[in-house]
């Protein structure tokens with residue numbers, strides 16, 4: 001198996017165009033497991049860890065542009081204040097070792113319905129920045145990125161360059177159900193992001209459908225029904241949970257039944273809305 005080690009972004013894009021059978025690798029926490037278990041045997045590995053741009057984040061016109069190779073550990077320590085939903089999700093990923101190697105870019109590259117970054121990226125309206133040597137830069141909204149189980153809108157000659165996310169305009173929460181607290185793939189997960197100025201709430205459902213997805217009807221319900229100056233009526237929170245559960249399309253598998261997942265999505269949605277609402281009212285009172 002060839003091992004390609006580009007030192008620059010342009011070299012990486014050329015290698016991607018010339019060797020479409022080469023698997024990009026960053027933290028390797030998905031790729032190397034798949035190779036070890038013979039799930040895949042790519043003709044080559046395209047190691048992106050030496051490309052400096054991918055390991056940096058910056059703020060461009062007020063938007064965070066996070067290089068694809070920024071690890072979960074760095075999202076937690078460096079970006080937790082601006083992107084609390086994503087940082088909460090990062091804290092639940094694997095173990096310290098996985099968080100030190102694994103990246104949000106790699107989570108997107110794998111496009112697993114159970115990936116923990118996806119719900120907060122959907123809820124916050126993130127955009128994936130992809131690029132190819134011959135096609136240039138393409139900006140893909142997170143909600144258009146996930147096409148099927150482990151299938152994304154990324155073209156064969158494209159690499160993920162960065163993820164673009166606005167700093168949280170309001171409270172954000174992520175919550176996940178697993179069989180224990182660490183080192184588990186989510187049975188299901190949910191993220192919420194409030195935007196009090198726009199009077200809107202974004203949502204993201206994980207591990208309860210073939211792809212991560214938003215609960216659009218639930219978002220519209222909140223936009224129409226919420227009084228942003230008042231306490232959260234319990235009946236409204238319950239209805240929100242029900243609508244989120246209705247947006248899910250889960251399966252029965254070894255981790256949980258479809259019925260349990262749907263129920264759990266409703267509970268997670270109601271709880272995270274409650275936590276976010278408490279923060280929202282608390283900030284107004286402060």
Ligand SMILES: Cc1cc2nc3c(=O)[nH]c(=O)nc-3n(C[C@H](O)[C@H](O)[C@H](O)COP(=O)(O)OP(=O)(O)OC[C@H]3O[C@@H](n4cnc5c(N)ncnc54)[C@H](O)[C@@H]3O)c2cc1C
Pocket residue numbers: 023024025026027028029030031032033048068092093094095098101102103104105106107108109110114115116117158159160161183184185186
């Ligand atoms: C023990 C263990 C526990 C785990 N726990 C969790 C968990 O709790 N939650 C969770 O979500 N995940 C978990 N994972 C899965 C994995 O850690 C995550 O998906 C992680 O985000 C992958 O990032 P990476 O940088 O290691 O990706 P890599 O393994 O390097 O790559 C992952 C995929 O993305 C592609 N890719 C990488 N970089 C790019 C790029 N720049 N452009 C295009 N494609 C690219 C690769 O070809 C590959 O298909 C776990 C894995 C292990 C081994």
